[in-house]
Amino acid sequence: MNHTVQATGRVAGKTAIVTGGRGDLGSATVRLLAEHGAAVASLDVAGAPAAVEHPNVTEYDVDVTDADSVAAAVAAVLAGLGFADILVNAAGIIGPSGPSHTADEKDFDLLFNVNVKGVWLMTKHTVPAMIEAGTGSIINFSSIHGITGGKSVPLYHATKGAVRLLTKSDAAAYGEHGIRVNSIHPGSMNTRMSRRSAEQSPMGAEAYYRQLVGSNPLPRQGEPDEIAYAVLYLASDESRFTTGAELVVDGGYTAV
Numbered sequence: 001m002n003h004t005v006q007a008t009g010r011v012a013g014k015t016a017i018v019t020g021g022r023g024d025l026g027s028a029t030v031r032l033l034a035e036h037g038a039a040v041a042s043l044d045v046a047g048a049p050a051a052v053e054h055p056n057v058t059e060y061d062v063d064v065t066d067a068d069s070v071a072a073a074v075a076a077v078l079a080g081l082g083f084a085d086i087l088v089n090a091a092g093i094i095g096p097s098g099p100s101h102t103a104d105e106k107d108f109d110l111l112f113n114v115n116v117k118g119v120w121l122m123t124k125h126t127v128p129a130m131i132e133a134g135t136g137s138i139i140n141f142s143s144i145h146g147i148t149g150g151k152s153v154p155l156y157h158a159t160k161g162a163v164r165l166l167t168k169s170d171a172a173a174y175g176e177h178g179i180r181v182n183s184i185h186p187g188s189m190n191t192r193m194s195r196r197s198a199e200q201s202p203m204g205a206e207a208y209y210r211q212l213v214g215s216n217p218l219p220r221q222g223e224p225d226e227i228a229y230a231v232l233y234l235a236s237d238e239s240r241f242t243t244g245a246e247l248v249v250d251g252g253y254t255a256v
Contacts (some may be wrong), residue, residue, distance in 0.1 A: 010236045012037030015081040017074070019043045019064055019122055020091030024191035025141070027051035028224035029088055029231045036232060038086065041077040064091050064118030074125040083133060086235045087126045089119040089140045089163075093156075094193050097200040100154045108155055115159035116166070123170060127179065136179040139234045140167045144187045144250045153197065164246065171244030180243040182234045187250025188212045190221045217252030 016033050020026035021042030030042045034056035042052060046061040058080060062073035077084060095111045096103065119140050130136030145153070146160030164183055171181040188194055188209070203211070213219055230249050233239050248254055 009037040010232060010238070011086070014085040014235070015039045015041070015083055016086035016088060016235065017041045017043060017077055017084045017122070017126060018088040018090055019062065019118065020089075020141075021059070022048040022051045023090065024193070024224045025186065025189065025227050026088075026090040028228040029090060030054075030057055032225065032228040032232055033086070033088075033235060036236075038235070039081050041081060041084070043073055043077075044091070064121060065113040067121055070118075070121040071125050074122070078129060083129060084126055085130075085136060087122060087130075087136070087138045088231055088235070089122050089138070091118055092141055092159075092193075094153055094197050095156050097152050097197065099151060103155055111155045111159050112162075115156070116162045119163055119166060127170075127174065130179050131174070131177045134178040136174075136177075137235050137239070138167075138170065138174075138179065138181040139231050140181070140183045142167070142183040142185050142246070144185050144248065144253050146183070146185060147246070147248070147254055167246075168244045175243055180234075180239070182239070182242060182245045182247060184227060184230055184234070185246055185248040185250065185254075186222060186227050187216070187248075187253045188221045189227065190223055194221070213251065213253070215256065216250075217255060220251065222249060222251060 016038045018026055018030045021030045022044035030040050030052045034040045034054040040057045041060055042057055043060045043062040050059050060073050063069040092115045095107055140163050142163045143160040145157040146164040167181050167183040227249055230247050
């Protein structure tokens with residue numbers, strides 16, 4: 001269901017960098033920020049098809065696990081847009097299902113490189129310009145599984161817990177420079193990544209979803225634009241007194 005409304009310019013005049021911009025949640029975020037007046041740099045791995053066509057959106061390739069690639073992409077964005085008021089670290093992967101001992105070192109390294117190192121590298125190379133300007137909003141994608149544990153994808157949980165605490169630490173460090181840092185915690189979303197996770201489950205996709213969302217106060221999956229609107233709030237000046245916060249959008253999963 002599409003809940004998009006007429007743009008009101010809530011981030012008009014701002015510039016934004018969004019990683020994972022060709023994924024489901026990332027592209028919804030790119031689209032909504034653009035519709036609300038931001039100039040948006042959509043970053044994702046080379047070869048992924050562009051997901052958003054909008055005059056305010058420019059596509060860039062990046063490997064968030066590679067310091068040189070991140071440095072080059074951020075430099076290109078800043079040269080093209082002049083500044084980045086907003087950084088949205090949405091890039092992420094879920095990895096294979098199974099308890100910790102069934103994963104291998106390659107799984108561990110890839111998950112932490114994308115989900116944690118990628119957030120750190122993007123922040124490292126974007127925040128100096130924000131410090132110089134004395135303003136900025138950084139929004140990191142964690143998960144409900146950065147708050148709660150679970151047996152299906154423990155390495156994913158671990159990475160998202162790391163993002164949650166990196167967010168709080170960066171909020172404490174950069175507040176004096178006028179920079180806000182907050183985390184988004186989606187619940188089960190109607191995305192390709194969620195469907196892959198369900199298909200990996202030994203109980204089968206239908207039982208997986210029934211267990212995951214069936215007892216929620218709002219017993220359904222969320223839609224990507226419902227996350228994008230949460231990002232829009234944190235990106236806008238409406239949240240100018242909000243930093244170090246966890247914005248949970250999960251249909252009540254963590255409330256019961």
